[in-house]
Amino acid sequence: PYTGVREHETGGKYGLFPVHGxxxxxxxxxxxxxxxxxxxxxxxxxxxxEFQLCKLGTKDAKETEExxxxxxxxxxxxxxxxxRVGxxxxxxxxxxxxxVTCEGDAHCxxxxxxxSGNNPGGLNAQEQFWNCADIYISNTCGAPAPPTALPITSTAAPVTTAKPTITSTTAPQPTTAAPKPPTAAPATTPAAPVTTPTGPITAGPTPAPPVGACGSCTNCYYAPTNACFSGWTKEVCASVSSFQWCGP
Structure with a gap:
């Protein structure tokens, strides 16, 4: 329920920005x-x-619907x-x-x-699904982080030391830098599975789209939402009359 523990929001079991930044x-x-x-x-x-954005200005700020x-x-x-393609x-x-920018102790x-839209009735009659990702919006993405402390200045007199004697002829081993963590795109959660018909849809061949109608799509193209499906065959694309084949 909406009054229950919100494990996936900031401060919950999986909302770990306040802990790990x-x-x-x-x-x-x-x-x-x-x-x-x-x-x-x-x-x-x-x-x-639909996609929405919420900026949280401090580490411990909590999400609200507003x-x-x-x-x-x-x-x-x-x-x-x-x-409607399965x-x-x-x-x-x-x-x-x-x-909008959000970086450092602020994040978005x-x-x-x-x-969904497969049930009769309005919004409240439909199944609904959500997923979230923590992101930064910044003019300095990828820039090195600024120092977190000022350098310490010593007022003590300099100490003179003798030049050290080299006692080993073994060359120092190079240090291998730790790999950077991957910066993957926000993960998405598939909708709960339901049973859908498995029979093939038979339709006539789809005519080739006019020049320039595909944009940058090189597979199966759906013009009303500018969607480009990947990994489809020409035959599968042709099974839906509203799709256009833009592949070779």
């Missing part, structure tokens, strides 16, 4: 950037996706309609606000909200 940040983006998002759906419930503000796509739409991986782009929470 920037070590839990999934990725850093520039203000105003168009970010690539990928969602894998294992059971298609139709409906649409904090989350809608992000929009390049076309100004906040809703990304889910094509199991699939969807790619989309949303724009971050140009006037990027939230995915899936409102």
């Amino acid at each position: 920037n070590r839990v940040i999934g990725k850093c983006y520039a203000p105003g950037a168009a970010i690539d998002l990928t969602v894998e759906i294992t059971a298609n419930h139709w409906g649409h996706f 904090c989350f503000q809608n992000l929009v796509q390049a076309n100004g739409q906040k809703d990304w309609e889910v094509p 199991k699939a991986t969807f790619n989309m782009q949303y724009k971050l606000p140009a006037a 929470v990027l939230r995915w909200w899936y409102i």
Whole structure:
């Protein structure tokens, strides 16, 4: 219930930014950037996706519903309609606000909200799913962190020491730098599986799209939401009349 323990929010069992700081940040983006998002759906419930952003100004600040503000796509739409194609991986782009930065002890929470559409009735009659990722928005993504303490100045007189005698002829071993942690894109949680028909859909061949209609897509293209599916065959793409084959 909404009054219960909120383990996945800041301060909960899995909301560890107050404890680990920037070590839990999934990725850093520039203000105003168009970010690539990928969602894998294992059971298609139709409906649409929304993405929201909440800036938390201190380490211990907590998320509230009022904090989350809608992000929009390049076309100004906040809703990304889910094509009725069954199991699939969807790619989309949303724009971050140009006037928001969150770094250091402040961070932003990027939230995915899936409102399904396969039940009769309005919003409250639909299944809904959420997932969140901790991110930074900064003009200095990737820059080295500033020093956390001032250098200590000594007023003691300098001590003169004799030049050390080299007693070993073994060359020092090079130090291998520790690998940097991966900066993976925000993880997504697949929707709960439901039983879907397995019979193939038979349709006539899809005509080739006009020149320039595919944008940067090189596989199966769905124009209403500018979606480009990866790993599809020409035959599978042609089984849905609203799709266009943009591959070789």
